Amino acid sequence: MRIFVTTAKGEEIAVQAVPGYSLAQAVYLSGFFDVPPLCSGHGAGISRCGRCRMRFEGLLAAFPASPRDMAVLGGQAVREGWRLACRIDCRELARHLEQADDPSGRDEKRAGVTLPNAVRIVDRNFEPAPLRGGGSGAELPEVLRVSKDADAGERTRKTTLAVDFGTTSICWKFSADREDSADARMVNPQMGAGSDIMSRLALAHPARELFGSGRERLRVLSAGALSRILDTVKAGARTDEIVVAGNPAMMYLLLGKDVSGLCAAPYKLDYRGGTREILPACPNLPPCWICPLISPFVGGDISAGYASLVFGGRAVARSRAQYPFLLADLGTNGEFILALDERRALAASLPLGPALEGMGLCCGSEAREGVITGFQLAPEGLRAKFFKNKPVEQAQGLSATAYLELLMHLLKLGLVDQDGHFKKPEAAGLPAETPLPLPLIRKLAGRLGGAPASSEAAWHIADNFYISSGDIEEILKIKAAFSLAVKTLVKEAGLTCGSLRAFYLAGALGSFVTPQALAVLGFVPEELLSRLVPAGNTALDGAALLAGKPELREKLIQWAALAHTLSLAGQEDFHNRFTEEMRFRF
Ligand code: FES
Numbered sequence: 001m002r003i004f005v006t007t008a009k010g011e012e013i014a015v016q017a018v019p020g021y022s023l024a025q026a027v028y029l030s031g032f033f034d035v036p037p038l039c040s041g042h043g044a045g046i047s048r049c050g051r052c053r054m055r056f057e058g059l060l061a062a063f064p065a066s067p068r069d070m071a072v073l074g075g076q077a078v079r080e081g082w083r084l085a086c087r088i089d090c091r092e093l094a095r096h097l098e099q100a101d102d103p104s105g106r107d108e109k110r111a112g113v114t115l116p117n118a119v120r121i122v123d124r125n126f127e128p129a130p131l132r133g134g135g136s137g138a139e140l141p142e143v144l145r146v147s148k149d150a151d152a153g154e155r156t157r158k159t160t161l162a163v164d165f166g167t168t169s170i171c172w173k174f175s176a177d178r179e180d181s182a183d184a185r186m187v188n189p190q191m192g193a194g195s196d197i198m199s200r201l202a203l204a205h206p207a208r209e210l211f212g213s214g215r216e217r218l219r220v221l222s223a224g225a226l227s228r229i230l231d232t233v234k235a236g237a238r239t240d241e242i243v244v245a246g247n248p249a250m251m252y253l254l255l256g257k258d259v260s261g262l263c264a265a266p267y268k269l270d271y272r273g274g275t276r277e278i279l280p281a282c283p284n285l286p287p288c289w290i291c292p293l294i295s296p297f298v299g300g301d302i303s304a305g306y307a308s309l310v311f312g313g314r315a316v317a318r319s320r321a322q323y324p325f326l327l328a329d330l331g332t333n334g335e336f337i338l339a340l341d342e343r344r345a346l347a348a349s350l351p352l353g354p355a356l357e358g359m360g361l362c363c364g365s366e367a368r369e370g371v372i373t374g375f376q377l378a379p380e381g382l383r384a385k386f387f388k389n390k391p392v393e394q395a396q397g398l399s400a401t402a403y404l405e406l407l408m409h410l411l412k413l414g415l416v417d418q419d420g421h422f423k424k425p426e427a428a429g430l431p432a433e434t435p436l437p438l439p440l441i442r443k444l445a446g447r448l449g450g451a452p453a454s455s456e457a458a459w460h461i462a463d464n465f466y467i468s469s470g471d472i473e474e475i476l477k478i479k480a481a482f483s484l485a486v487k488t489l490v491k492e493a494g495l496t497c498g499s500l501r502a503f504y505l506a507g508a509l510g511s512f513v514t515p516q517a518l519a520v521l522g523f524v525p526e527e528l529l530s531r532l533v534p535a536g537n538t539a540l541d542g543a544a545l546l547a548g549k550p551e552l553r554e555k556l557i558q559w560a561a562l563a564h565t566l567s568l569a570g571q572e573d574f575h576n577r578f579t580e581e582m583r584f585r586f
Pocket of ligand 1: 038039040047048049050051052053072084085086087
């Protein structure tokens with residue numbers, strides 16, 4: 001079955017609606033469109049962002065709306081035909097079309113959807129992997145789009161490409177770029193499969209081959225992303241090698257490996273990285289050196305981050321890390337390394353959901369131009385801080401760091417308690433020493449109300465922006481995973497938090513977070529506050545370092561082989577301990 005997909009600009013492409021895929025997966029895994037950062041997936045935070053919305057037209061115009069459509073999109077949008085495409089299995093669409101009253105024939109009144117304004121066609125000529133369940137042959141594409149780099153006969157200047165292949169975003173840097181140039185970034189095109197690692201693995205699992213070659217789709221999209229990045233190389237440069245840092249799932253999918261060992265307990269890692277690979281069926285791409293993987297959910301992003309801190313990447317150009325230190329790389333998965341000395345390290349990981357990447361929170365957004373990235377107290381109450389200090393009249397959303405800082409202030413003002421509950425205005429027990437005058441706090445307390453189109457309580461920042469009780473719960477889950485990982489690692493090593501020389505924060509929180517917010521919210525103890533270091537994208541720094549200094553690679557491979565991984569979720573009493581950590585207190 002084909003669905004005709006139209007962009008807001010009126011361009012139309014037909015995609016196959018594959019049984020077993022959601023409509024969002026069918027459209028965004030086609031490879032034709034830029035994927036918005038979606039919140040859907042396995043686990044927390046699903047179906048809250050509304051970014052998967054599509055307007056149903058033609059034979060689909062009468063497709064029934066669900067209560068979730070109403071809650072997320074609102075009645076007006078639903079009446080206009082918008083639906084959440086992440087919630088609809090293509091089989092339901094097929095059933096609807098079977099029953100549709102279609103006297104004039106399907107070719108005239110076609111099944112169509114229109115995408116939101118922000119979605120563009122990224123590659124009209126993209127060749128997606130054929131779908132078995134979709135009706136076409138099973139042959140895989142042999143050659144991806146040829147990189148401009150491949151035919152650059154006259155190009156003489158060599159450059160290497162460092163890539164942080166994250167679950168949400170892909171960031172990169174060419175060695176030929178100026179050292180201080182901004183890192184380039186794109187949404188990982190695998191996002192169409194879902195926001196978290198498990199949704200990608202589920203799609204790529206051999207059992208899903210019946211529905212469509214999910215693994216091949218994700219492989220082709222991953223390699224296609226590298227191909228698009230290579231197209232951006234500066235004139236006169238030729239890329240000889242790509243150094244890729246990413247978690248094991250991303251690396252397996254990029255290399256087209258069987259992901260069975262990562263999908264279910266007992267998890268196992270058959271491939272450990274630290275090798276130079278030619279991507280399958282991509283002879284035009286230069287070889288990729290894959291940063292060493294440590295265990296099934298602790299990967300090359302954190303080993304590259306470690307290299308950056310210890311061998312001297314950009315993040316710590318002025319002072320190299322001293323042992324013992326903690327490094328946390330936080331995204332949809334939280335990866336932690338407690339480095340004890342040059343040879344010994346403990347590793348751990350826990351799923352965090354998409355909230356830290358700005359997805360799944362009611363007004364959440366990735367940190368970018370026009371987005372609020374924090375709040376500070378001001379005489380008038382709370383004042384927003386914008387991305388790169390560039391305020392705009394109409395904010396585009398709140399980043400995860402903005403949510404954390406907002407919660408920090410609400411906690412300090414007594415408007416949220418340590419269990420994450422809003423305090424009602426009349427019950428707001430005001431702290432003895434208030435950071436704002438009492439009348440102003442009472443006025444702020446009056447902003448507590450309901451979230452638009454849902455039954456959740458919400459505290460309103462401004463007309464269109466609020467934090468809901470559901471948002472706070474998502475953040476509490478992240479806090480619980482975080483503090484549990486820190487406590488367990490430190491205890492297992494026989495240390496105390498006070499004995500750590502530094503705690504480096506990388507990933508989604510690494511660039512914009514205010515350490516004080518993490519201490520107030522109980523992610524870390526107060527005593528660590530002065531040693532919390534937002535370290536930026538250490539994975540990319542490390543990849544760039546390893547690209548420029550290949551002699552460091554063997555050292556890192558040996559270090560990764562010695563690192564010992566703790567299974568946090570497998571520990572006795574994990575669930576009780578996790579529940580205990582669901583408080584804004586360390
Ligand atoms: S509501 Fe569908 S992806 Fe977020």
